[in-house]
Amino acid sequence: MAKDIEISTAEAQFIVGALKERYRLDGRSFDEFREVKIKFGNEYGDVMVEMGETKVHVRISCQVTQPYEDRPFEGLFLISTESTPMAGPQFENGTNTSGDEVLISRIIEKAIRRSGALDVEGLCIVAGSKCWAVRANVHFLNCDGGFIDASCIAVIAGLMHFKKPDITVHGEKVIVHPLDEREPVPLGILHIPICVTFSFFNPQDTEENIKGESNQEIAIIDATLKEELLRDGVLTVTLNKNREVVQVSKAGGLPMDALQLMECCHKAYSIIERITDQIINQIKEDYKEREKYKALLSSENARDAS
Amino acid sequence: MSRLEIYSPEGLRLDGRRWNELRKFDASINTHAHLSDGSSYLEQGNNKIFTLVKGPREPSQRSQLDQSKATLNVTVNITRFSKFERSKASHKNERRTLEIQTSLVRTFEKNLMLQNYPRTVIDIEIHVLQQDGGLVGSLINGITLACIDAGIAMYDYISGVSVGLYDTVPLLDINSLEENAMSCATLGVVGKTEKLSLLLVEDKIPLDRLENVLAIGIAGAHRIRDLMDQELRRHAQKRIANSSKK
Amino acid sequence: MSEVITIVKGKGSFQQTPLSNDSRYESDDEDVYMSDSEAQQNNEDLAKSQIVTPGELVTDDPIWMRGHGTYFLDNMTYSSVAGTVSRVNRLLSVTPLRGRYSPETGDHIVGRIAEVGNKRWKVDIGGKQHAVLMLGSVNLPGGILRRKSESDELQMRSFLKEGDLLNAEVQSLFQDGSASLHTRSLKYGKLRNGLFCQVPSSLIVRSKNHTHNLPGNVTIVLGVNGYIWLRKTSKMDLARDSPMAGSSGSANGPTGATSLNPTQNVSITRLEEESSWQIYSDENDPDISNSMRQTVTRYANVIKALAYCEIGITQERIISAYEASMAYPNIGSLIERENMEALGADIINAEKMRGNGV
Numbered sequence: 001m002a003k004d005i006e007i008s009t010a011e012a013q014f015i016v017g018a019l020k021e022r023y024r025l026d027g028r029s030f031d032e033f034r035e036v037k038i039k040f041g042n043e044y045g046d047v048m049v050e051m052g053e054t055k056v057h058v059r060i061s062c063q064v065t066q067p068y069e070d071r072p073f074e075g076l077f078l079i080s081t082e083s084t085p086m087a088g089p090q091f092e093n094g095t096n097t098s099g100d101e102v103l104i105s106r107i108i109e110k111a112i113r114r115s116g117a118l119d120v121e122g123l124c125i126v127a128g129s130k131c132w133a134v135r136a137n138v139h140f141l142n143c144d145g146g147f148i149d150a151s152c153i154a155v156i157a158g159l160m161h162f163k164k165p166d167i168t169v170h171g172e173k174v175i176v177h178p179l180d181e182r183e184p185v186p187l188g189i190l191h192i193p194i195c196v197t198f199s200f201f202n203p204q205d206t207e208e209n210i211k212g213e214s215n216q217e218i219a220i221i222d223a224t225l226k227e228e229l230l231r232d233g234v235l236t237v238t239l240n241k242n243r244e245v246v247q248v249s250k251a252g253g254l255p256m257d258a259l260q261l262m263e264c265c266h267k268a269y270s271i272i273e274r275i276t277d278q279i280i281n282q283i284k285e286d287y288k289e290r291e292k293y294k295a296l297l298s299s300e301n302a303r304d305a306s
Numbered sequence: 307m308s309r310l311e312i313y314s315p316e317g318l319r320l321d322g323r324r325w326n327e328l329r330k331f332d333a334s335i336n337t338h339a340h341l342s343d344g345s346s347y348l349e350q351g352n353n354k355i356f357t358l359v360k361g362p363r364e365p366s367q368r369s370q371l372d373q374s375k376a377t378l379n380v381t382v383n384i385t386r387f388s389k390f391e392r393s394k395a396s397h398k399n400e401r402r403t404l405e406i407q408t409s410l411v412r413t414f415e416k417n418l419m420l421q422n423y424p425r426t427v428i429d430i431e432i433h434v435l436q437q438d439g440g441l442v443g444s445l446i447n448g449i450t451l452a453c454i455d456a457g458i459a460m461y462d463y464i465s466g467v468s469v470g471l472y473d474t475v476p477l478l479d480i481n482s483l484e485e486n487a488m489s490c491a492t493l494g495v496v497g498k499t500e501k502l503s504l505l506l507v508e509d510k511i512p513l514d515r516l517e518n519v520l521a522i523g524i525a526g527a528h529r530i531r532d533l534m535d536q537e538l539r540r541h542a543q544k545r546i547a548n549s550s551k552k
Numbered sequence: 553m554s555e556v557i558t559i560v561k562g563k564g565s566f567q568q569t570p571l572s573n574d575s576r577y578e579s580d581d582e583d584v585y586m587s588d589s590e591a592q593q594n595n596e597d598l599a600k601s602q603i604v605t606p607g608e609l610v611t612d613d614p615i616w617m618r619g620h621g622t623y624f625l626d627n628m629t630y631s632s633v634a635g636t637v638s639r640v641n642r643l644l645s646v647t648p649l650r651g652r653y654s655p656e657t658g659d660h661i662v663g664r665i666a667e668v669g670n671k672r673w674k675v676d677i678g679g680k681q682h683a684v685l686m687l688g689s690v691n692l693p694g695g696i697l698r699r700k701s702e703s704d705e706l707q708m709r710s711f712l713k714e715g716d717l718l719n720a721e722v723q724s725l726f727q728d729g730s731a732s733l734h735t736r737s738l739k740y741g742k743l744r745n746g747l748f749c750q751v752p753s754s755l756i757v758r759s760k761n762h763t764h765n766l767p768g769n770v771t772i773v774l775g776v777n778g779y780i781w782l783r784k785t786s787k788m789d790l791a792r793d794s795p796m797a798g799s800s801g802s803a804n805g806p807t808g809a810t811s812l813n814p815t816q817n818v819s820i821t822r823l824e825e826e827s828s829w830q831i832y833s834d835e836n837d838p839d840i841s842n843s844m845r846q847t848v849t850r851y852a853n854v855i856k857a858l859a860y861c862e863i864g865i866t867q868e869r870i871i872s873a874y875e876a877s878m879a880y881p882n883i884g885s886l887i888e889r890e891n892m893e894a895l896g897a898d899i900i901n902a903e904k905m906r907g908n909g910v
Binding site: 339343454545546 | 623633649862
Binding site: 097099100102103105106110114115206207209210211232233235239243244245246247248249250251252253254255256257258259261262265266269 | 407413416506520
């Protein structure tokens with residue numbers, strides 16, 4: 001990423017210098033996650049996540065299709081992450097094969113799809129011939145660092161919020177009921193993985209990093225774009241509330257002490273706990289908001305019940 | 307496939323190893339003296355990998371030229387016949403391959419003294435002839451050996467190994483049967499330190515067990531470093547004996 | 553088993569850093585990969601010559617100045633390559649076992665033009681970067697005193713173009729280690745009438761003279777960078793050798809060069825050569841005989857054999873290997889593996905014998 005954005009030497013020195021004094025440009029402390037704003041759209045599975053200036057929009061959709069031959073009892077789940085120049089000049093149109101873009105999409109894929117966050121067996125309609133294909137389209141709208149974290153929150157929040165149309169199966173015949181005809185059904189979410197990204201800076205020489213024992217490397221959580229451009233290494237940890245490490249990715253970069261990495265994982269846990277609660281609460285509130293007039297408009301009455 | 311007993315109650319794994327044993331580790335360097343500046347052939351269990359390092363050399367494209375340091379390129383060629391079943395499609399542009407390449411570049415960027423070779427490129431070419439689990443770790447070992455053979459200055463060895471977690475037992479240096487059956491972590495350890503240059507966990511591991519997994523991985527990687535060191539010294543000894551004839 | 557453990561001694565301190573005690577395992581468990589004898593041998597070797605590998609502590613004595621192949625933190629000096637430690641006065645450096653040629657001022661090298669640029673040629677010399685040959689550092693037709701004009705800039709390709717081979721001297725080094733060349737001597741210039749071959753640069757020892765006339769009317773240019781040019785001996789080559797008559801090269805062989813030496817004509821020949829365009833000619837001499845070609849090829853294969861055995865390449869060795877190679881009438885068979893090994897062993901043995909005789 002960020003081939004076209006270059007940061008001036010003076011600014012780079014200032015930012016790294018400030019970090020050495022334990023200050024960040026936006027006044028956050030080193031292990032402070034930016035406030036996550038989650039907004040739900042009109043329809044189910046339409047989520048916008050904002051973290052500072054970073055904006056990610058996710059739309060979940062589904063359609064009936066044929067399952068893979070080797071997995072007749074499973075539905076399909078796809079995450080497509082496409083970055084366009086809209087997010088920032090560092091992204092090219094069409095070619096999503098540069099190092100960072102591949103890493104972003106792979107990590108999101110591993111965190112959510114491969115970890116089995118979505119119950120794909122629940123998407124099966126008729127074994128071997130019909131199933132739901134759920135698709136998460138991730139749109140990066142603006143980039144100020146933390147794409148992975150933001151899009152992971154957005155995708156999982158989207159999946160939790162989404163409801164697929166209800167169906168009735170008569171043998172091979174399947175009836176899909178429109179949303180206004182029958183109450184849609186939510187997807188089966190098995191666990192809620194959340195990513196937390198740490199950025200590492202080396203305040204000293206490389207020699208000290210390799211041979212020294214001082215372990216002075218700086219680790220900050222949820223870097224902004226400028227910090228991302230300057231960092232020496234990056235670690236993305238994905239955890240869920242069951243204290244399971246879903247995925248860890250430290251693809252090279254500054255060598256870090258194993259104990260420090262463990263410490264990062266523990267720090268990340270407290271953050272994901274908070275974010276998980278936030279997502280659950282916000283979805284509850286959103287549903288409540290939607291059902292505000294439900295009681296009022298219901299034709300149900302006491303007589304029917306008897 | 308019938309359910310395999312990954313780890314027997316007696317403490318033996320599918321291939322007869324114990325939990326803390328590495329696979330056979332056979333390395334040789336300078337295998338392609340004419341084709342490249344440095345080369346290695348590595349057998350880690352059934353992983354068979356050729357690594358060629360070409361450079362530092364003049365960049366073929368202007369865009370690769372960096373005034374301050376060398377540009378590092380890594381290409382991984384996973385052959386179609388490298389697994390039990392021949393794969394129909396080439397692995398060249400798979401996301402997984404691209405991810406591995408990027409990870410390897412980032413791992414070695416920080417370890418090679420690229421600032422010593424400004425305005426040049428170093429191309430690392432890897433051919434995976436056979437794979438049997440723990441691929442990324444083996445690739446790291448292969449590159450380390452080949453780069454040392456090429457005489458490229460580096461801060462320290464990086465040795466790679468993967469560790470699985472079977473229930474509560476960490477299993478060192480897993481093969482593909484074990485890899486498919488459980489979650490695992492891949493580590494790239496710098497020299498004899500406990501610093502991790504690379505850490506990949508691709509499946510669920512309980513947070514409280516991770517430390518255990520890392521510990522055994524680091525110990526295994528140190529062991530691999532020693533094995534690589536031995537091979538290098540053996541080779542060096544041979545060369546020096548030869549050159550004393552000069 | 554005990555030997556196995558001692559190998560691991562290196563920097564034991566790291567091994568003991570407590571991370572998690574229960575998973576520390578005994579290293580005895582994993583010794584299957586290595587026979588005890590091997591380990592033993594390794595230990596002895598360590599003591600004999602100091603081989604270091606990357607990341608290894610070379611010394612913790614602060615008096616050493618740190619040279620190539622090392623890096624340091626505080627007082628500790630570590631190796632950054634695999635090689636041997638060399639200590640010159642107070643300078644500590646590690647010489648890598650292998651590696652690309654790194655030019656030094658005064659090196660006589662053979663190179664290939666890779667690129668024609670603005671008033672300069674880029675020359676591939678087998679190093680990390682291409683060397684630069686400035687238009688101002690070459691002799692142009694018309695003599696040394698001629699001034700370079702704009703028309704020369706425009707017709708640089710008529711002197712040297714991409715793919716041309718030349719020999720030159722390293723004039724100076726740039727900050728980043730790349731070389732600037734010059735060909736301001738009649739020894740240097742475009743190469744023709746011959747065959748190119750390449751060996752690892754570490755096999756060629758820097759010496760006073762890198763051009764030798766060999767028996768069989770062949771001249772060799774041993775570039776320090778491992779690029780070698782074999783050609784038919786020209787008048788120039790003969791002239792060069794004449795002042796030091798009886799030098800080893802010409803004295804050795806039966807068809808030695810000195811015998812046909814036209815001493816008087818030297819200066820005239822030189823003038824002729826200088827002033828003509830011939831020094832930049834692309835044409836090979838028309839009178840290169842078949843037997844000549846075969847001799848050149850034989851030399852090339854002999855050199856390949858020496859390189860295969862990793863024997864340092866010197867004039868004496870080439871000549872004695874050439875003479876030994878006469879046992880193989882088929883030149884092509886010289887680069888079969890057994891023959892190369894046999895040839896290499898011959899040379900080493902012959903030298904040992906001579907050494908004992910003295």
